[in-house]
Amino acid sequence: MDLPSSMQAMVLESPGKPLVLRQIPVPQANNSQVILQVLACGVCRTDLHISDGELAHPVLPLVLGHEIIGRVVHCGQEIKKLREGDCVGVPWLGYTCGTCRFCRSGRENLCENAVFTGYTRNGGYAEYVMAEEAYCFPLAPERAKPPTAPLLCAGLIGYRSYCLLGDAVTRLGIFGFGVAAHILIQVALFQQKQVYAFTRDGDRESQEFARSLGASWAGGSSESPPERLDGALIFAPVGSLVPQALRLVDKGGSVVCGGIHMSDIPSFPYEWLWEERVVRSVANLTRKDGESLLRLAAQIPVKTKVQLFPLASANEALDQMRQGKIQGAAVLIPEIGPIPGST
Numbered sequence: 506m507d508l509p510s511s512m513q514a515m516v517l518e519s520p521g522k523p524l525v526l527r528q529i530p531v532p533q534a535n536n537s538q539v540i541l542q543v544l545a546c547g548v549c550r551t552d553l554h555i556s557d558g559e560l561a562h563p564v565l566p567l568v569l570g571h572e573i574i575g576r577v578v579h580c581g582q583e584i585k586k587l588r589e590g591d592c593v594g595v596p597w598l599g600y601t602c603g604t605c606r607f608c609r610s611g612r613e614n615l616c617e618n619a620v621f622t623g624y625t626r627n628g629g630y631a632e633y634v635m636a637e638e639a640y641c642f643p644l645a646p647e648r649a650k651p652p653t654a655p656l657l658c659a660g661l662i663g664y665r666s667y668c669l670l671g672d673a674v675t676r677l678g679i680f681g682f683g684v685a686a687h688i689l690i691q692v693a694l695f696q697q698k699q700v701y702a703f704t705r706d707g708d709r710e711s712q713e714f715a716r717s718l719g720a721s722w723a724g725g726s727s728e729s730p731p732e733r734l735d736g737a738l739i740f741a742p743v744g745s746l747v748p749q750a751l752r753l754v755d756k757g758g759s760v761v762c763g764g765i766h767m768s769d770i771p772s773f774p775y776e777w778l779w780e781e782r783v784v785r786s787v788a789n790l791t792r793k794d795g796e797s798l799l800r801l802a803a804q805i806p807v808k809t810k811v812q813l814f815p816l817a818s819a820n821e822a823l824d825q826m827r828q829g830k831i832q833g834a835a836v837l838i839p840e841i842g843p844i845p846g847s848t
């Protein structure tokens with residue numbers, strides 16, 4: 506297919522400033538890469554952390570976006586499985602080396618030489634994006650729609666966090682009832698778990714949302730549910746939730762922090778950690794995580810709540826996310842709406 510030479514993209518030029526709509530060259534693919542037309546790209550909290558300058562090493566200028574649903578429009582010479590016209594999902598993990606000690610021990614999420622979509626390589630806030638074939642997840646055409654986008658990061662990181670809790674968890678606490686949580690609760694209920702949802706104190710709307718999705722209990726993060734939890738996931742970037750969650754977790758239980766950025770964790774008595782409780786974080790994903798979640802999501806089937814924005818309204822989507830105004834996930838669509846102020 507003949508591709509245009511340039512495309513519209515929302516570009517981060519300096520952290521702390523709004524993204525700028527620019528006309529930039531369409532990316533090129535080497536032998537192992539494909540070019541995708543972006544059909545939809547989810548807006549993730551990590552995008553907010555990058556654009557606010559809270560993450561240290563973005564490659565500037567940068568096109569954000571790592572929850573990409575795309576259609577293959579060009580294949581490099583050594584592409585094996587994908588064909589033009591195929592639909593794929595592209596996650597945060599854009600490339601790993603396969604040779605470092607982490608890759609060799611099945612922990613490619615920790616690869617020393619990893620490339621991250623929308624962070625150390627341009628992402629999907631654009632009309633086209635380049636991706637490594639080996640890191641694209643094939644999608645059936647009926648799944649290649651905006652509601653699948655949030656699965657590719659919020660869903661995936663949430664799922665990896667959830668799996669790290671282990672199978673013994675029956676009573677699962679989720680702190681921060683946003684995009685990841687509204688996906689994870691569907692997986693957890695499907696696997697016969699009970700979910701306890703913690704929101705900001707007084708956020709009745711999110712608590713109601715959690716109950717409507719099947720949470721056994723929903724309340725503010727300073728409240729205590731009637732039972733002890735077997736494990737807890739923290740999706741809100743608030744360090745003080747770590748000791749709070751730990752106090753509610755029973756012996757041998759884990760508290761897993763799913764975010765890439767969190768405010769400082771206040772000190773707490775050792776007693777709260779005693780009896781083999783664990784606090785840990787989750788970093789990135791493996792391709793195996795992605796394959797299992799996407800399979801499971803199709804089987805359940807997981808339904809996501811999305812709010813669509815035209816590509817040029819990326820700043821508005823980020824602002825609304827910052828203010829907690831989006832219930833479910835914001836997803837950018839390159840094709841809808843007029844693109845004002847194009848340069």
Ligand SMILES: [Zn+2]
Nearest residue numbers: 602605608616
């Ligand atoms: Zn590696």
Ligand SMILES: [Zn+2]
Nearest residue numbers: 549551658659
């Ligand atoms: Zn993300």
